Amino acid sequence: MTRFVVVFILLLGALFTVELLDPVQAAVVQPFTGWLADISAAILTLFDDQVRSAGRVISHAGNGFAVSIEAGCNGVEAAIVLIAGVVAFPSTLKSKVYAIILGFLAIQVMNILRIISLFYLGQWNLDLFTYTHLYVWPVLIMLDVLVVFLLYLRWVNRSSESATTALPA
């Protein structure tokens, strides 16, 4: 438990610091956020053909409403928390890689849901948009991370239990 906590905190600090570095922001985080905007806009276009995306901004050509996906809204921090947790917990490298890939996808699916919901909420009621954006969605995203991490721990525990049972007495 102590080992997990120490490794988790160290990894979290290291990954978070790396994420904030200008070259990492320019080469990874900003392009990724742009793709996220493109994907969200592509989904929104299925229901409304006036939705556009440019860089990190998603806008509505009809009413002029626009949202910009900023730091903290791209799911990268949530992914960092998951990665730190998965790497810190003792398991095989293969399990960790699977967990990080699937967990990252789960976070981003939830995050795209967040972006789409906020895009609609903002056009309807700005106060509700602010409240949901600042307080509710961060909690839901981290709850998603917790559930994904617990699923991973269950899977690791079941795998090690099966391996123990399979061993001759």
Place this chain on the structure above:
Amino acid sequence: MKLWLEQRPLARFALAVLALLPICFVGWQLLGSVLAAPAVVASKLVLTSWLPQNIVQVSLQDTDMLVVSTFIPKESEDNLAYLINTRALSYSIPFYTALHLATRQENSLAVYAWNLLVLWVLLSLGLTATALKDMLVTEAESFLAVPLVPPADLIALAYQASALLVPTIAPIALWAYATRESELFSALLGIRPSVVKPAQRRDGFS
């Protein structure tokens, strides 16, 4: 449905948290400045002791923390003041409350009180980091020249961590630590009951 949920502790727990979150957020909204006050008082102590020459006033205005500095912008006679939204950090409280209420524990009230105290300490650190960041952004040159002011990168990192990570991670960490030996936690991790020592199995769902 009941049987399905009984066989799936993780789904049951997640649904319980989701059901409790709106109630906890309403309570947090109603309590407003009451929940922010202890953290603002602690933050005031830190800021006025740390930078006594630069902080004129720290007070609570509704749910915002008002920080008045001695910094005066060019072509102005007024001191710079910063209004910090405490809710942007204190939403950790309804999140933790929902996690706590979704779990039955021994000494539940005492555990909640202690963990709330930890959240208040983290909130006050977050508010302090935000105040430092605001002063750095508006008056970088004169602010960084003040003795005891940490480097800009450290302030930026402290602010980013307290704004982006702490409000969501701290509630989960406190909840996990408080319930780590409970039957619920074992069930969530998929550990079979026989693996858990009888003395450890004392908690469950509420």
